[in-house]
Amino acid sequence: MMSAAPVETPPQAPLPSRVRTTCPYCGVGCGLKVTRKPEARDVAEEPGPSSRMQPSDAAHAEPARVGDALEIAGDERHPANLGRLCSKGAALAETLGLEGRLLYPEIRGRRARWDEALDEVASRFGACIARFGPESVAFYVSGQLLTEDYYVANKLMKGFIGSANIDTNSRLCMASPVAGHQRAFGADVVPGCYEDLDCADLVVLVGSNAAWCHPVLFQRMLAAKAARPHVRIVVIDPRRTATAEAADLHLAVLPGRDALLFNGLLDYLRREDALDWAFLESCTEGFAAAMAAAKSAGSIPAVARACGLDDAAVAAFFRWFAATDRTVTLFSQGVNQSTSGTDKVNAIINVHLATGRVGRRGSGPFSLTGQPNAMGGREVGALATQLAAHMSFSSENVSRVARFWSAPSVARRPGLKAVEMFDAVAAGRIKAVWIMCTNPAVTMPDADRVERALRSCDFVVVSECIRDTDTASCAHVLLPAAAWGEKSGTVTNSERRISRQRAFLAPPGDTRPDWWIVTQVARRMGFEKAFAFESPHEIFREHARLSAYENDGARAFDIGALAEIGADAYDALEPVQWPLPARGQSRDSSRLFGDGTFRTPSGRARLVAVQPKRPAREPDEAHPL
Numbered sequence: 001m002m003s004a005a006p007v008e009t010p011p012q013a014p015l016p017s018r019v020r021t022t023c024p025y026c027g028v029g030c031g032l033k034v035t036r037k038p039e040a041r042d043v044a045e046e047p048g049p050s051s052r053m054q055p056s057d058a059a060h061a062e063p064a065r066v067g068d069a070l071e072i073a074g075d076e077r078h079p080a081n082l083g084r085l086c087s088k089g090a091a092l093a094e095t096l097g098l099e100g101r102l103l104y105p106e107i108r109g110r111r112a113r114w115d116e117a118l119d120e121v122a123s124r125f126g127a128c129i130a131r132f133g134p135e136s137v138a139f140y141v142s143g144q145l146l147t148e149d150y151y152v153a154n155k156l157m158k159g160f161i162g163s164a165n166i167d168t169n170s171r172l173c174m175a176s177p178v179a180g181h182q183r184a185f186g187a188d189v190v191p192g193c194y195e196d197l198d199c200a201d202l203v204v205l206v207g208s209n210a211a212w213c214h215p216v217l218f219q220r221m222l223a224a225k226a227a228r229p230h231v232r233i234v235v236i237d238p239r240r241t242a243t244a245e246a247a248d249l250h251l252a253v254l255p256g257r258d259a260l261l262f263n264g265l266l267d268y269l270r271r272e273d274a275l276d277w278a279f280l281e282s283c284t285e286g287f288a289a290a291m292a293a294a295k296s297a298g299s300i301p302a303v304a305r306a307c308g309l310d311d312a313a314v315a316a317f318f319r320w321f322a323a324t325d326r327t328v329t330l331f332s333q334g335v336n337q338s339t340s341g342t343d344k345v346n347a348i349i350n351v352h353l354a355t356g357r358v359g360r361r362g363s364g365p366f367s368l369t370g371q372p373n374a375m376g377g378r379e380v381g382a383l384a385t386q387l388a389a390h391m392s393f394s395s396e397n398v399s400r401v402a403r404f405w406s407a408p409s410v411a412r413r414p415g416l417k418a419v420e421m422f423d424a425v426a427a428g429r430i431k432a433v434w435i436m437c438t439n440p441a442v443t444m445p446d447a448d449r450v451e452r453a454l455r456s457c458d459f460v461v462v463s464e465c466i467r468d469t470d471t472a473s474c475a476h477v478l479l480p481a482a483a484w485g486e487k488s489g490t491v492t493n494s495e496r497r498i499s500r501q502r503a504f505l506a507p508p509g510d511t512r513p514d515w516w517i518v519t520q521v522a523r524r525m526g527f528e529k530a531f532a533f534e535s536p537h538e539i540f541r542e543h544a545r546l547s548a549y550e551n552d553g554a555r556a557f558d559i560g561a562l563a564e565i566g567a568d569a570y571d572a573l574e575p576v577q578w579p580l581p582a583r584g585q586s587r588d589s590s591r592l593f594g595d596g597t598f599r600t601p602s603g604r605a606r607l608v609a610v611q612p613k614r615p616a617r618e619p620d621e622a623h624p625l
């Protein structure tokens with residue numbers, strides 16, 4: 001099972017003095033320019049290896065913070081931000097120090113060499129699989145990983161270990177839009193793009209404090225409103241947030257009543273004859289059932305009462321929505337992170353389908369992703385409920401992926417989702433877990449229970465940048481990962497735009513990129529040929545090839561046009577939106593479904609009958625939301 005191949009340091013290309021890269025903080029995906037200040041080019045950093053910045057005579061320079069030697073600015077050529085930057089992105093240079101970094105592999109608290117640590121991980125996982133089967137191991141990954149990292153982790157677990165027990169922390173924030181998009185459109189697709197915010201006449205934000213969480217996009221909305229003062233902004237949120245402060249109308253809806261409010265809107269649109277009957281008849285299905293469910297919301301006063309709102313405020317929102325063709329409805333964690341999040345997503349999509357406002361300039365439902373690469377994880381399939389490249393676990397897909405990967409034991413059914421995974425760890429069914437780039441002992445619901453589960457687990461591996469996290473303290477093996485600025489690859493933002501992240505710092509100590517760590521373990525588990533990757537570029541090409549493999553257009557995620565991209569072209573890749581199929585490369589990918597054709601078997605979008613549920617538990621003083 002194991003090969004004790006020596007560890008070679010990945011080749012290090014000289015780092016340029018200026019790179020265009022992507023902000024690692026949020027799903028807006030802003031482009032950045034990172035420039036080394038001329039006067040600081042011979043500056044080293046303290047503490048840590050002296051060669052962190054190049055040129056290499058840095059070792060003899062006065063110690064200084066690496067961030068002081070860099071200038072970070074918005075990239076005016078990047079379509080996501082057009083040069084804008086929020087305070088978080090602007091302060092990125094301050095995060096580049098080595099304080100708290102995990103710099104060397106550790107086995108049970110002892111500093112180890114890479115080959116020892118990799119052998120330990122491969123042999124312990126291998127032994128577990130041999131004795132208890134592939135379902136006894138799991139990976140818990142992260143929307144902070146790059147797409148190339150994600151791809152190899154998913155390939156190893158689903159293709160070669162033969163289990164689908166890989167799930168991502170994006171499960172916690174994005175599972176509802178994934179399921180809502182699949183129900184409505186037949187594919188996990190955000191139909192619109194950021195440019196829609198420039199030309200919408202009504203912007204509705206539901207459960208989204210974009211002013212804080214997606215600041216550059218929010219500034220873009222305010223700029224559009226300043227340029228075209230008739231533009232209205234409506235915020236639907238129980239809290240009076242900074243976003244609500246800037247709105248024309250704030251509906252402080254009672255927690256958990258969003259679906260009821262949108263059902264009420266759907267019924268109002270019918271009563272006011274504001275539906276797009278031609279679109280409904282030719283491009284959708286499920287209208288009658290969705291309408292029947294919506295009718296129970298009742299009149300405007302009934303909706304207002306149930307939602308804890310003023311009649312006049314609800315009436316104004318309904319009137320504006322009915323009258324405004326160019327309407328974008330953005331939604332985020334206030335909708336998604338709910339026991340009925342998927343229904344809330346579909347209640348929002350329903351009103352857009354009923355008015356034909358999908359995939360048209362300035363109109364559409366728009367899920368804002370939280371993490372920088374939540375979308376990339378969805379694209380490679382690193383959710384336990386997907387196989388790979390937007391494919392489900394149908395026998396046809398399993399066979400297709402097995403042929404593509406030349407993998408004999410591809411997982412045939414969904415694996416454990418995040419909460420189930422840690423329950424299985426607690427119950428002893430998962431005996432070895434590898435956590436990459438995330439801190440579930442803090443971030444999972446009922447985090448103390450997760451920490452107890454990890455402490456009881458036979459074998460815990462953590463790949464991390466930071467030495468002392470709550471999760472790292474549970475690890476038997478710690479693997480030092482390269483951080484933003486030290487690694488290269490791609491990320492995808494909320495508008496389906498793939499951007500390059502580019503390294504501008506040498507990895508300190510023994511840190512390595514996540515794709516390299518996964519690949520090395522896979523080789524030691526006996527899968528050398530399938531994980532012969534030597535660079536993120538090679539992984540990206542395979543990822544692009546899989547997206548296009550036997551894809552006759554049925555799968556929306558297709559970046560086949562990039563399947564043969566060369567190393568130089570990958571290095572220089574400009575931000576691009578998918579789909580980007582090999583055929584029809586000139587097609588505009590900025591908006592999808594504008595032609596009324598969807599990815600369901602019938603080609604029609606589905607309105608979903610949403611029966612609003614009362615929250616499982618009403619808010620109280622201790623739990624006000």
Ligand code: SF4
Pocket residue numbers: 023024025026027028029030081084085086087088089090213214215216217
């Ligand atoms: Fe970074 Fe998000 Fe701010 Fe853009 S809006 S600079 S991606 S944190």
